[in-house]
Amino acid sequence: MKTSPINTALYIHQQILGQGEGYWRHSDFTGLPPAAVSKTLSRMAKEGELERVSKGLYYRPRQTRFGRSRPSQSEIQKLPVAQTLQPAGLSAANLLGFTTQNSIQSEFATSANSVPRTIIGSRAKVHTRRPETWKHLSNTEAALLDLLRSRAKLSELSQSQTKQRLLECFSEGVSFERLVAVADAEPPRVRAMLGAIGQELGKSCQYLQKLRQSLNPLSKFDFGILRNLRYAEDWQGK
Numbered sequence: 001m002k003t004s005p006i007n008t009a010l011y012i013h014q015q016i017l018g019q020g021e022g023y024w025r026h027s028d029f030t031g032l033p034p035a036a037v038s039k040t041l042s043r044m045a046k047e048g049e050l051e052r053v054s055k056g057l058y059y060r061p062r063q064t065r066f067g068r069s070r071p072s073q074s075e076i077q078k079l080p081v082a083q084t085l086q087p088a089g090l091s092a093a094n095l096l097g098f099t100t101q102n103s104i105q106s107e108f109a110t111s112a113n114s115v116p117r118t119i120i121g122s123r124a125k126v127h128t129r130r131p132e133t134w135k136h137l138s139n140t141e142a143a144l145l146d147l148l149r150s151r152a153k154l155s156e157l158s159q160s161q162t163k164q165r166l167l168e169c170f171s172e173g174v175s176f177e178r179l180v181a182v183a184d185a186e187p188p189r190v191r192a193m194l195g196a197i198g199q200e201l202g203k204s205c206q207y208l209q210k211l212r213q214s215l216n217p218l219s220k221f222d223f224g225i226l227r228n229l230r231y232a233e234d235w236q237g238k
Helices: 005-019 034-046 080-084 089-096 132-136 139-149 159-171 176-181 188-200 205-213 224-228
Strands: 022-025 051-054 057-060 107-109 125-127
Touching: 005 034, 005 057, 034 051, 034 057, 089 107, 089 139, 139 159, 139 176, 139 188, 159 188, 159 224, 176 188, 176 205, 188 205
Parallel strands: 107 125
Antiparallel strands: 022 057, 051 057
């Protein structure tokens, strides 16, 4: 039987009030008419039963001896959308050991189209619309791809030390094979850098050949300070 708008609103209302304090998003009501979900959540916020935290994110408060409870930043950061955030820029370079600097404003990358400021903070910098493949990478793996995208320009190490640290990253648990598996979604220069790194580390020809075939043989790629990789020229680096 098709659910009427009235029944949909009643169902959502009962679900939220029955759960007590907590966070609610449109995706918590998958299968219900999106317009009805949006309208109901908005109405409940206007009536004071919910608090709108950010676009598409609502909070159901509870009454305490000090008044209504408030949204917790630590709890917000545990929500699924926050789990898609990975370090980028200076945050990525710091995580990987290329710099000891800590940015005043955190920097993140995500495959999402947007991230609520409530989650990342008003001063944070976020790079959206990264490839969907990033969802399945560890923070270290994503940070390494971000570093290659920027040609390691944020490294405070010398050129030779940067190269050595880069090779160490692949020896300390970063899976070269996992990054090759998602390389098709990366810029050509990243695939070329991965090829040069893999060849220097003696990785399987199977993976190197896959990277090689994905590159235009007539193109040249700016490796930045990573141009000192032993096989940079073999991988069209400059």
